[in-house]
Amino acid sequence: MTAAPSPDQTIKRVVVAGGGTAGWIAAAALAKHLGPLLEIVLVESDEIGTVGVGEATIPTIRTFHRLLELDEREFLRATQATFKLGIAFENWARDGDRYIHSFGRVGQSIWMGDFQHMWLRGRAAGIADELGAYCFELAAAEAGKFATADDAKINYAYHFDAGLYARYLRDFSEKRGVTRIEGKIGGVVQNAESGFIEALELDDGRRIDGDLFVDCSGFRGLLIEQTLNAGYEDWSHWLPTNRALAVQTKAVAPPRPYTRAIAHEAGWQWQIPLQHRVGNGLVYCSEYLSDDAAREKLLAQVDDETITEPRTIRYVTGRRKRVWDKNCVALGLASGFVEPLESTSIHLIMIGITRLIQSFPFAGIKDSVVRRYNDLAETELERVRDFIILHYHLNERREPFWQRCATMEIPDTLAQRIALFAESALTPQTSDDLFQADSWLQVMLGQRLEPGGYHHMGHVLSDVHLARAFADLKGNIAGAVGRMPTHQAFLDSYCAR
Secondary structure (H helix, E strand, O other), X not given: OOOOOOOOOOOOEEEEEOOHHHHHHHHHHHHHHHHHHOEEEEEEOOOOOOOOOOOEOOOHHHHHHHHHOOOHHHHHHHHOOEEEOEEEEEOOOOOOOEEEEEOOOOOOXXXXXXXXXXXXXXXXXXXXXXXXXXXXXXXXXXXXXXXXXOOOOOOOEEEOOHHHHHHHXXXXXXXXXXXXXXXXXXXXXXXXXOOOEEEEEEOOOOEEEOOEEEEOOHHHOOOOOOOOOOOEEEOOOOOOOOEEEEEEEEOOOOOOOOEEEEEEOOEXXXXXXXXXXXXXXXXXXXXXXXXXXXXXXXXXXXXXXXXXXXXXXXXXXXXXXXXXXXXXXXXXXXXXXXXXXXXXXXXXXXXXXXXXXXXXXXXXXXXXXXXXXXXXXXXXXXXXXXXXXXXXXXXXXXXHHHHHHHHOOOOHHHHHHHHHHHHHOOOOOOOOOOOOHHHHHHHHHHOOOOOOOOOHHHHHOOHHHHHHHHHHHHHHHHHHHHOOOEHHHHHHHHOOO
């Protein structure tokens, strides 16, 4: 038994409560970077299922994988992964609309302003093509093409099987000294004076002592909320969907190098292509669509035979008020949830454990470090929240759910961004923004927000000069895409299962 934890106690033993994607990401990162300094234990129960539908990612995952020194081909084969160049949004602003939010840079910007100002000038003069013609990743996604190499400049992420990913990281972690304990957590022991967590008690009577606890117990927040009462800030007035229905189907066509997000009358549907199957889901608000009707809708719209039973996931969008409280740090669903629309869940786990490693409290838990960690987590999640709300708020659909989203009051931070673009085509960004200016640009235009004005830097050039610049940029991108193999052909040669 260890001594009772206190703010000044040296941290030597870390206990991760829960497995799944969050738990094994945390264990893998701690083992890789701090393994020689710590004893790392992960407690999980085979009796408790994980949400396991976080199958789409954003490009930051590649940086995290490089920090773990993972072999990309090995990872892709182990998780049956495919490549992701962006998300195709269908029917979001209006029925019949379609645009892609790609991971690429749009055009070429200069110090005076971003590319959209030049493009808006060209469009007004009739010499510019659609915006997507000037983005390499978007053009490749539309063509169903993909290729990468060590020196490739293409920006991409992955689709993968979340269950296989957790298994892959478990193997990675255990080889580096992480101890996995099978068991169901029945209770949490706190120090009577400090309130710090001393140990987890398992149903069979075993006691797992620790100095620092990482809560990866999912929505229930067994440690951070049920034990420490950190509090939860509800964002459902801005993001009213509260259900997701998930099902897997056989793959019937070559996988697209992008996720599909298809709006319906009370939410949206996802389609995520893997090498061996397709992940499907329906996100909806239960005030506007019943669970039975959602199940019927999803099963009627999947492309092929289901290989699992549809599973309902209930959630409340929002964030934990303190994701680090006393000697407990919450990751994944235990820390909050901003729904799956832009595939941010896995990134938030990875950045959460990265920040913990960067500020690890070896000599004891200090209030200044905890406050800084919580402030960073809060700011980043609020920026992500605003970007997700943007998709819902800017719509011209007629259904009650969508009208509610279009007319609701939005956070001041988002209202200011919308006003800047609507009035002056500006897409500013800060160091706190996960989504960069190109992402905001693609979504705002895709959701039919047309700027009333723009910077006139493009007027310095003649129409002939500007037309030649647009043509050269488009031609270079089209040529590069034309030389790429199809997504399926690249998978076959690079990482076929």
